[in-house]
Amino acid sequence: MTGTPPAATLTPVFSALADDTRWQILAELGRAELSASGLAAILPVSRQAIAKHLAVLAEVGLVEPVRVGREVRYRALGARLAETARALETIGAQWDRRLAAIKRLAETP
């Protein structure tokens, strides 16, 4: 059931993105597909910690597991990021639109 929810709530995505280690992981996965062990060889944290981070990222659809032989590599998915970006842009535009309307109203003689 956790297949590919379009964008249930966006809070979990931000929660997933609110961690430096996860951003390091995402940066590496954006460069090349890597397994948890491969990432652990690069980043200064244990393999299990990385595995947990990957689970979090996969949960919100930011990465996707890919079986290669007997290892599980992960791929960074830009779609979810773009989706989140559009949501943010919409909300921010609403705020600014309201502000502009108030300003216009105040300048009306």
Place this chain on the structure above:
Amino acid sequence: MTGTPPAATLTPVFSALADDTRWQILAELGRAELSASGLAAILPVSRQAIAKHLAVLAEVGLVEPVRVGREVRYRALGARLAETARALETIGAQWDRRLAAIKRLAETP
């Protein structure tokens, strides 16, 4: 010196957005400028908790304090959201671009 940094790191912004209560606050502020006490009258948390949240949001430039008489109202700023949205979109596009390049390479006979 914490005036208006363009976009130091984006992790703190996501950290600020990774909380439901803060989103409720932002939603209210997007509707109208309110003080901490005003928000506390609406949301089911104490005024001090809201004050902390407002401090966090102001720290990353998502809200802005506005003195009105003896109270301090807060205004939601869409600019930071739009800025963050653009950063996300750029990163996501990079990932997808790399994937597309690999796919194209694999289909080359």
Place this chain on the structure above:
DNA sequence: TACGGGTGCAACTAGCGAGTTGCACTCAAG
């Protein structure tokens, strides 16, 4: 088949963050 790199599950610790209560101060309005 025997080996070993890779993965997954579980228990545990430490620290950060959200929330609360209590108190003191300030300043606009009566």
Place this chain on the structure above:
DNA sequence: CTTGAGTGCAACTCGCTAGTTGCACCCGTA
């Protein structure tokens, strides 16, 4: 001047999360 609504600071609790270590299992390869 007096009042009280609004704000700010501080100490405290509690739950979540990042990180660790240890162990068991699986499966591709030599």
